[in-house]
Amino acid sequence: RKQVGNSGTERRTMRLLLTSAVAIAMLSSCPSISYAYSNNLVAFSARLGRRSHNNVLPQHRFQTPIMMSASTNEVDNAAAALPERKARPEYIPGHISDPNYVRIFDTTLRDGEQSPGATLTTSEKLDIARKLAQLGVDVIEAGFPVASPDDFNAVKRIADEIGNEIYDDGYVPVICGLSRANPRDIEIAWDAIKGAARPRIHTFIATSPVHMKAKLNKTPDEVVEIAIEAVKFARSLGCEDIEFSPEDAGRSEPEFLYRILSAVIDAGATTLNIPDTTGWNMPWEFGDTIRKLRENVDGADRVVFSTHCHNDLGLATANSLAGAMGGARQLECTINGIGERAGNASLEEIAMALALKGSTQFGDEKEGNGGGQLHSAINPVHITSTSKMVAEYTGMKCQPHKAIVGANAFQHESGIHQDGMIKNKGTYEIMTPESIGLMRGESQSGAGIVLGKHSGRNAVFTRLRELGYDLEADKLDKVFTRFKEVAEKKKGGLEDDDLEALVADQAGSINELWKLTGLQISTGIAGIPTATVKMIGPDNVERYAAATGTGPVNAIYKAIDTITGVSVDIQTYTMESVSEGIQALATTRVVIAPKEGGPNASESTHAQAGVTVTRKFSGTGSDTDIMTSSTRAYISAINKLLSWKLRRQQLQTEQKDEPNGKAQSNSDNNEDSESVTTNGAREYVGYSP
Numbered sequence: 293r294k295q296v297g298n299s300g301t302e303r304r305t306m307r308l309l310l311t312s313a314v315a316i317a318m319l320s321s322c323p324s325i326s327y328a329y330s331n332n333l334v335a336f337s338a339r340l341g342r343r344s345h346n347n348v349l350p351q352h353r354f355q356t357p358i359m360m361s362a363s364t365n366e367v368d369n370a371a372a373a374l375p376e377r378k379a380r381p382e383y384i385p386g387h388i389s390d391p392n393y394v395r396i397f398d399t400t401l402r403d404g405e406q407s408p409g410a411t412l413t414t415s416e417k418l419d420i421a422r423k424l425a426q427l428g429v430d431v432i433e434a435g436f437p438v439a440s441p442d443d444f445n446a447v448k449r450i451a452d453e454i455g456n457e458i459y460d461d462g463y464v465p466v467i468c469g470l471s472r473a474n475p476r477d478i479e480i481a482w483d484a485i486k487g488a489a490r491p492r493i494h495t496f497i498a499t500s501p502v503h504m505k506a507k508l509n510k511t512p513d514e515v516v517e518i519a520i521e522a523v524k525f526a527r528s529l530g531c532e533d534i535e536f537s538p539e540d541a542g543r544s545e546p547e548f549l550y551r552i553l554s555a556v557i558d559a560g561a562t563t564l565n566i567p568d569t570t571g572w573n574m575p576w577e578f579g580d581t582i583r584k585l586r587e588n589v590d591g592a593d594r595v596v597f598s599t600h601c602h603n604d605l606g607l608a609t610a611n612s613l614a615g616a617m618g619g620a621r622q623l624e625c626t627i628n629g630i631g632e633r634a635g636n637a638s639l640e641e642i643a644m645a646l647a648l649k650g651s652t653q654f655g656d657e658k659e660g661n662g663g664g665q666l667h668s669a670i671n672p673v674h675i676t677s678t679s680k681m682v683a684e685y686t687g688m689k690c691q692p693h694k695a696i697v698g699a700n701a702f703q704h705e706s707g708i709h710q711d712g713m714i715k716n717k718g719t720y721e722i723m724t725p726e727s728i729g730l731m732r733g734e735s736q737s738g739a740g741i742v743l744g745k746h747s748g749r750n751a752v753f754t755r756l757r758e759l760g761y762d763l764e765a766d767k768l769d770k771v772f773t774r775f776k777e778v779a780e781k782k783k784g785g786l787e788d789d790d791l792e793a794l795v796a797d798q799a800g801s802i803n804e805l806w807k808l809t810g811l812q813i814s815t816g817i818a819g820i821p822t823a824t825v826k827m828i829g830p831d832n833v834e835r836y837a838a839a840t841g842t843g844p845v846n847a848i849y850k851a852i853d854t855i856t857g858v859s860v861d862i863q864t865y866t867m868e869s870v871s872e873g874i875q876a877l878a879t880t881r882v883v884i885a886p887k888e889g890g891p892n893a894s895e896s897t898h899a900q901a902g903v904t905v906t907r908k909f910s911g912t913g914s915d916t917d918i919m920t921s922s923t924r925a926y927i928s929a930i931n932k933l934l935s936w937k938l939r940r941q942q943l944q945t946e947q948k949d950e951p952n953g954k955a956q957s958n959s960d961n962n963e964d965s966e967s968v969t970t971n972g973a974r975e976y977v978g979y980s981p
Contacts, residue, residue: 385533386562455488473522496537523559542568557591571604579614598622608637676760687910823847859890
């Protein structure tokens with residue numbers, strides 16, 4: 293109780309974790325291993341989101357013998373073999389006092405959001421940033437402020453709010469903003485992040501021959517000069533924490549990297565990030581690159597080396613860990629490994645690899661690697677809930693066999709494996725699901741609770757917590773309302789997958805400008821597909837429209853377009869059955885993009901390419917009726933689009949009203965302000981003429 297915060301949620305979650313730890317230890321037939329797992333879980337989770345004052349989590353020990361067959365020595369030896377979470381060193385730009393400490397730099401909100409269809413609203417970004425702080429990441433790259441007014445606003449709010457929420461032990465995440473190597477980008481990034489307790493500017497320029505020639509059309513000398521001036525300009529603004537990235541370093545000439553990195557250190561850079569932008573390197577190549585940079589770059593001892601690895605060959609996590617073995621002490625990654633193309637290094641994979649193997653497999657002191665006792669301050673019991681939040685908000689589900697957080701990561705179907713698990717969980721599991729915040733739940737423990745139309749709030753909320761969802765009260769209420777609606781139609785109760793689908797269904801209802809109130813479809817071989825849709829708009833007036841189409845879904849979407857006044861193209865439409873049987877719940881995902889030149893055009897600047905791109909918006913819907921599921925998904929995507937446009941217009945209005953407002957507060961301001969009409973509010977909200 294003294295170790296846990298005063299909120300009811302923290303106390304209840306702590307009791308749940310402790311109970312699960314004790315139960316697993318008591319039920320296992322191999323007590324020494326399960327004791328070790330449980331002891332490690334309690335040690336990792338004792339403070340949940342709030343680290344203890346000195347950030348050293350107490351290693352609680354059960355005073356009662358677990359089982360008579362386990363000797364005290366066996367239990368103590370098993371527990372002693374596990375790594376303990378060590379103290380987080382004081383944050384100093386360009387320096388880490390503990391040579392074994394690895395900073396975790398999360399770029400889910402920047403590189404992760406560049407995944408097609410993964411556009412996040414400002415409120416969703418704030419939720420994820422707060423969850424990342426609870427997870428304990430050292431640096432949150434909040435976005436690319438120059439991309440659009442909405443991006444600028446989201447980064448600024450994260451810096452002002454999350455960047456000033458100081459934990460009991462003094463921990464507060466560094467809030468980072470990305471910028472290209474030009475004064476305008478850098479100034480806008482600084483304006484967005486300077487309100488944080490620990491702000492950082494991350495600036496970059498390409499250094500590979502193909503990028504310098506084909507993309508930048510610059511000579512190496514020009515690129516070096518641009519990099520130096522960018523870092524100096526960031527310093528002149530008052531920023532003392534500057535990260536520099538030579539984009540496509542994995543395909544750059546080593547000698548040129550030595551030259552440009554030495555120059556930016558002299559200019560004031562404090563972190564040097566080495567990106568394998570195209571996922572080209574092998575682990576031994578990338579680790580050797582980091583090692584050689586530390587040996588040949590002038591002033592390497594005055595900066596922290598970082599990695600940023602992409603997954604084009606499936607090696608992002610391996611390359612990141614190879615970089616750590618070569619001396620990198622910051623690893624950049626994303627939740628669920630989302631990001632450009634094939635994604636980035638996965639935070640959960642890196643965190644658990646360091647937790648399980650960091651003390652034994654990362655070199656020795658004579659190689660300058662700090663003695664091979666690497667560790668981070670990630671609190672892994674928040675991994676599952678963070679993963680689920682990102683998956684729901686982005687609409688990008690993890691593949692079932694995804695390491696650590698995939699649906700099958702802790703499932704065993706083979707008879708041989710099941711036999712081993714029954715006898716000793718250590719036969720096929722190197723970590724427990726509880727250690728990452730995933731409770732095995734009632735279905736595995738034999739209580740047999742079936743969630744159906746007669747189930748109450750407590751049963752539903754408890755099961756959601758066991759599944760790793762940490763939702764606020766208003767969101768839980770929305771999920772429960774949908775649960776009741778679906779449970780009335782679905783016999784036999786709802787499975788875990790059904791419940792998770794309902795959570796994803798409600799994730800898109802945060803900014804619900806338009807709500808579905810009625811739907812009727814007529815279709816068949818002989819007739820023309822016709823749909824009538826009723827919806828309530830932002831003014832609480834109910835409207836309806838009827839339309840025909842090539843099929844029932846096409847007719848529904850045309851009717852919705854008529855009511856809301858949007859003009860979009862459907863980029864992706866997918867549907868899958870959540871469970872088995874004729875009454876299975878269907879989940880639909882839709883990705884839309886506003887038509888070019890239409891009333892809802894949404895453009896922003898791509899972080900790496902520097903070109904203007906059309907934003908895409910995704911929506912998810914679930915129901916036992918596939919037409920209703922498709923309708924809910926489309927409305928969810930449209931609500932995200934209209935909310936984004938409305939916030940953008942509000943920002944532009946505020947900037948116009950400021951007598952001395954900065955015109956350069958966003959790269960898109962001039963173009964966008966010219967396109968706003970006198971009835972722009974009606975267009976953005978989506979009122980039909």
